[in-house]
Amino acid sequence: MFKRILVGTDMLGVCDAAVVSALEIAKQNRGRLFVMHVLEPSYQHECGPLEYVRDFKTGAETPATQEYRETIKDELDKRCGGDLKTYGDYEIDISYGKPYIEIRRWARKLGADLIVLGPHAGWPGEEKALIGAPLGNTVEDVVQHATCPVMIINRLMLKDSMDFKKIMVCVDFSKACEYAFQFATKLGRKRSSKLFLFHMVSQPSGGGAAIDLSATKRKLMETYRMPEGMEHEYSIWQGTQPHADILKYSSEKGMDLVVMGSSSREVVERAYLGSAVEQVSTDCSCPVAVVTHPDALLKMD
Numbered sequence: 001m002f003k004r005i006l007v008g009t010d011m012l013g014v015c016d017a018a019v020v021s022a023l024e025i026a027k028q029n030r031g032r033l034f035v036m037h038v039l040e041p042s043y044q045h046e047c048g049p050l051e052y053v054r055d056f057k058t059g060a061e062t063p064a065t066q067e068y069r070e071t072i073k074d075e076l077d078k079r080c081g082g083d084l085k086t087y088g089d090y091e092i093d094i095s096y097g098k099p100y101i102e103i104r105r106w107a108r109k110l111g112a113d114l115i116v117l118g119p120h121a122g123w124p125g126e127e128k129a130l131i132g133a134p135l136g137n138t139v140e141d142v143v144q145h146a147t148c149p150v151m152i153i154n155r156l157m158l159k160d161s162m163d164f165k166k167i168m169v170c171v172d173f174s175k176a177c178e179y180a181f182q183f184a185t186k187l188g189r190k191r192s193s194k195l196f197l198f199h200m201v202s203q204p205s206g207g208g209a210a211i212d213l214s215a216t217k218r219k220l221m222e223t224y225r226m227p228e229g230m231e232h233e234y235s236i237w238q239g240t241q242p243h244a245d246i247l248k249y250s251s252e253k254g255m256d257l258v259v260m261g262s263s264s265r266e267v268v269e270r271a272y273l274g275s276a277v278e279q280v281s282t283d284c285s286c287p288v289a290v291v292t293h294p295d296a297l298l299k300m301d
Helices: 017-029 066-087 099-110 137-145 159-163 175-191 214-223 242-253 272-283
Strands: 004-008 032-039 052-054 061-063 090-096 114-117 150-152 166-170 194-202 232-239 257-261 288-291
Touching: 004 017, 004 099, 017 032, 017 066, 017 114, 017 159, 032 066, 032 099, 066 090, 090 099, 099 114, 099 137, 114 137, 137 150, 137 272, 166 175, 166 242, 175 194, 175 257, 175 288, 194 214, 194 242, 214 232, 232 242, 242 272, 257 272, 272 288
Parallel strands: 004 032, 004 114, 032 090, 114 150, 166 194, 166 257, 194 232, 257 288
Antiparallel strands: 052 061, 150 288
16 A cells, blocks of 8 residues: 655754664565655755755854755664665665755655654754644645645654554545545555544634534435445534544544645635644654645545
8 A cells, every 4th residue: 555655854962763663564574664864954055066065963154065964864864774774675865955945855755655754844044833733834735735645644653553553534614624524434444443533613703503414424325425334433512622622532432544635725714623733743642644735635546
């Protein structure tokens, strides 16, 4: 299913959760893992066209020569080398430029069918978040423009949970959520998973009379029809903070994966689930897969 996995890392001091998790996914799928680190420009040196960066050890300005890039590669290999070398089917790539541009470019170049990132993936000098968004600029941009699923991992996971036996799908009847649902069902079939469809009905903050949810549930079941034989559960909650309820539901049910669609690609004004993606991805105790493009489904066939 995931045969070419690209994971971005800016952590040279330790092997981060995204890399460890991406390696486990590669093992499960017998796929090739591409570990990528982007050297972000510091400034253009006045004496010529040399590319300059801040040294990862000293912080001093240094040219991004081939020798320096090999040093970075060796450092990454050393920090992650035990498990990576045991697996064998991997490579470490060093690029230079804006991280979000390079990750997208390399994903296309490599034909990646999954991108794995940490929630605050970024490099020195990058603004870590857009106004009102907990995700870093790099992740925000990659999620919006990637044509393959983007999995955001913010902590080390148990190997058993990486089997993704319990998958939560957040839906709001948008096109992006249709892609997310199809992605989850395809993944669920491969892993013999149970799917949990979650929809939240917005409730006025001042409270008020209870809403009859029977019609909404019928619409939910008609719109998101489960494949025959797949174990599943539909849930509708009422609330005013979608991200908080998604996190609560995920925690209560012990989810292994949360799948969401990002409405940021749609022409219409951004729906509530768009901001929920950012907040859930930052705080969720399990990986969050974001699907924004129909091509993500083709790559799974």
